[in-house]
Amino acid sequence: MTQIGKRVRVKGLVQGVGFRPFVWKLARDLSLSGYVLNDGRGVLIEVCGSAVAVGTFLDRLSDDLPVLARIDQIELAEISGDLHAGEFLIQESHESEVATGAVPDAATCPECLAEVLNPADRRHGYAFANCTHCGPRLSILRHIPYDRTSTSMADFPMCEECRAEYENPEDRRFHAQPIACPECGPKLWFETSGGEAVSGNPVAAAANRLHAGEILAIKGLGGFQIAVDAGNERAVEELRRRKLRPDKPLALMARDLHQIRSYCHLSDEEADLLESSAAPILLLQKDGEQLAHGIADGHDRLGFMLPNTPLHHLLLGQLDRPIVLTSGNLSENPQETDNDQARRGLEGIVDGLLMHDREIVNRLDDSVLRLDGSGPTVLRRARGLAPVPIHLPQTFAAAPKVLAMGGELKSAFCLLNGRNAVLSQHIGDLEDAATFADYKKMLRLYCDLYQFRPQIVAVDCHPQYLSTTHGKALAKEFGAKLVDVQHHHAHMAACLAEQQNPMVLSHPVFGCILDGLGWGEDGTVWGGEFLKGNLSGFTRLGHFRPVPLPGGNAAVREPWRNLAAHLHTTFGPDYLDRLHGTRLRDAVQAKPLELLNRMIERGVNAPLSSSAGRLFDSVAAALGIRFDCQSYEGQAAMLLETLARPHMRTEQGYPFQVSTSLPVVISFQELWMALIGDLKSSVSAGRIAARFHLGLIDGLVSALEQSGARPADRIVLSGGAFQNAILRDGVTSRLKASGHEVLNQTLVPANDGGLALGQAVVAAARHFAR
Structure with missing residues (x-):
């Protein structure tokens, strides 16, 4: 033979x-x-x-x-x-140039959970059981190849029984690098906020204190989390007060799917996402029993996840209700990962800490997903999803190494190496000094982890973004070429990069890119854009009518400013006269309009912007939603979406003016006239919100068609505004009904969390096009 x-x-x-x-x-x-x-x-x-x-x-x-x-x-x-x-x-692993992927942390598998719950098993009640199917990966990894010595488990020599499992190819723990048991692995304990160790079972101690309404820190896979009984209104309010997080919805963890169904509608597809190895937070429609009102006030969805470690399974098994499980930090700061730093950083926030002695090497927040009519939407890509590479088509095999720096908000960076684009986990908003420091630290770690030295550094065009200035410094350090990528082109390219069809990457597509702010090629601030192009370039075919941003960044925080700017742009300086007969007039008149109007008319600290996000803010403000200020990005728009949802099937959209020549411009005079008329007629806020959404969907589809999009043309929908499920599903279904192929993002966020992926593939495509 x-x-x-x-x-x-x-x-x-x-x-x-x-x-x-x-x-x-x-x-x-x-x-x-x-x-x-x-x-x-x-x-x-x-x-x-x-x-x-x-x-x-x-x-x-x-x-x-x-x-x-x-x-x-x-x-x-x-x-x-x-x-x-x-x-x-x-055979033993060999050291060589790194070109493989790091595997994300994975939720506890059924086999390990069965052992943890089995009184006869040697890992009964053990909070760190794992195997090759589950457990920590990226969170403990220092470098590749992935061996025990490359992880923080190197500090825990294996006992004889674990060694026997580890060396037996027939065992599912064969070369499971985080293998551990109570004899040789990490140890768990509970301590008070004063540092006093509490005797007895630490999980039982934590459960008892949660029952009593205390606020606790729990050391999870990728960082510390803060927990409180989700049914205790007083405890939830106290958590918000201590954490300085007044409004942003809080994530929840439930014992199992049955418990989640007590509070939310849950489809089979949603159940599959919750039970996947990523175990993300999944936004679910409220339905059933009520938890504490303060968890997600004003929202119609709750963010639930299932236990993702044996520790969480053991804790939830001793509780009658779900728990709030939010990031272990002071609001907007990076999540704590180190024991001593957590003791200091969470002092005054938590009453006790459930701790262990396994080092968290890489910080990871929880991933956040939602299932829409057009498929899954990744709102935050982190634990369980990162750093799975986005596998690019064969045309990228010869691409240079590109380091893409991402944006300012919801930051993440990307390492493009041939066909693999490694997008980092969500890091946060770089305006916060601690987050920016963490961003730089994580970037260095990834470059070391993948032995990555970039030939090109890609940055956003905004000259003041910290990611841009740091990218310029790194380009000099590495002797790499610096490439500027326009913000909205990067959004479009990120969506294209998810597609495995090379034709999609090379042939021109149309793009509808809606977000808050992005530096435009004409020196204005863009945000409501209609583009045509591919990875290597684009043409701007249209946009929202530019409106001033009075106060610059202040307009992002204070929706009333955007309302005033829209009304001034539409009706002139006497716009207050238009508001006679509405409650809105008094609210607007109470603001410093004389100063605001001078800023708008003189163009002082009032840059023009075609921002879609600020349009949402202005409509929300007109309805009294977060009129004065919003405490987190997108708050007003999210509440507006929630308000609209029950009325979407019964209303007709407001008119939006769409010009018929290039560049196509969407204007808002008819919108504001109709909306103010409804305010005078005391039409409910929910119906007005629905009419706005429906009218905007009509206007976007019309603008794309006026831009030249024809049936069978591919159309990309991207940008943070398309995380609005009403908008995403509405525009998608309308375009598909007209014969278009619609491309939505399902692997990376449509918001700035996916920006670096787009920057990376644009830089590579420009290299090929030279």
Whole structure:
């Protein structure tokens, strides 16, 4: 029988997921010889045997993969010289240039959970049980290849029983790098806010204190979390007061799906997302029993997640109700990860801390998703999702190494290396000094982790973004080329980068890009844009009518300023006369309008902007929603969406003026005339909100058609405003009904959290187009 040998290079998410024992078992079943090992590029296999058996091995290599594995590419070569004989072996890892992916942290698998809950198992009640199907990955990883010595588990030598499991290819804990048990692994304890250790079962101590209404810190996978009984109104209010988080909705953790169904509607698809290895926070429609009113006041959705570690399973198992589980920090600061820093940073916020001694190497917030009519929407990409690479088409195989810096808000950076674009986890708003420091630290860690030295550094065009100025400094440090990428082009490109069809990347598409603010090519601030282009370039076909931003950044925080600016732009300086007969007139008149009007008329600290986000703010303010100020980005727009949802099927949209020549301009005079008329007629705020949404959907579709989009043309929808489910689903369905192919984002956020991916692929495409 003919004997052959194949050298097999496997790239993708194939380390720390049980891939080598999977290969070992497959090769042994087929009586093949050779070896498998990890190195910096992924997994290397040499396999020898009969031609039939080797062919079967290659056919089955991509089937029945371990739960967390993903194969992106397989390269084959003939083995020259002597073929391997004897057994098939798992060899030690080799150091080499890093080109493989780091696997995200994964929620506890059913097998590990069963052991933790089994009184007869040696890991019964153990908060750190894991295997190759679950447990910490990125949060403990210092460098690649992914071996125990590369992680913070290096501080915990294995006991004999764990070592036996670790070295047995038949065991699901074979080379599970975070393997641990009560004998040799991390230890858990509970301490008071004063640092006094509490004796007894630490999980039981924490549960008792939550029952009593106390606020606790819990050391999770990627950072500290703050917990409180979600049914205790007083405790939730106190948490908001201490954390300085007055309004932003709070995340919840429930024991299981059955408990979630007591409070929210839950479809089968949503249940699958909750139970996935990512275990994200999922926004669900309220339905059923009530929790504390202060959790998500004014919103019709709750953000629920399921336990993602044995510790969370054990804690929720001792509680009757869900808990609030929010990030362990003072509002807007980075989440605490270090024990001593948490004691200091959370002092005055928490009454006690549930701690352990395993170091968190990489900070990770919880991912946030929502299931819309047009598919899943990633609102925040972090634990469980990052840093899974976005696998790009073959055309990127020869791309230079690009470091993309992202934006100012919801920051994340991206490392593009060939076909893999590694988008970091959500880091936060760089305006906060501690967050910016964390951003720089995380960027260095990723470059070290992937042994990445960029040839190109891509930045946003805004000259004052901290990500831009830091990117310029890094370009000098690395001797890399600096590439500026326009903000809204990057949004469009990020959506295109998710597509696996090379035709989509090379052929022009239309884009409707709606967000708050982005530096425009004409020196104004853009935000409501109609583009046509591809990765290497674009043309601006249209936009919202520019309106001043009186006070600059103050207009982002104070919706009344945008309302006044819109009314002034539409009706002139005597716009107050238009408001006679409405309650709105007194509210607007009480503001410093004389100063505001001078700013607008003289163009002093009132830059022109086509911002879609500020249009939402102005309409919300007209309805009395967060009129004076909003305490977090997008608050007014989110509340406006919630208000509109019950009325969407019964209302007709307001008129939006759409010009018929290029550049297409959407204007708002008819909108404001109709809206003010409804205020005078005492039409309910919910109906007005619905009419605004419906009219905007009509206006956007009309503007795209006036821009030249024809049936069968591809249209990208991106930018933070398209995280509005009414807008995303409404525009998508209308365009599809007209024969268009609509591209929405499902892997990375449409907001600035996905910006770096777009910057990276634009920079690479421009390199190819030279």
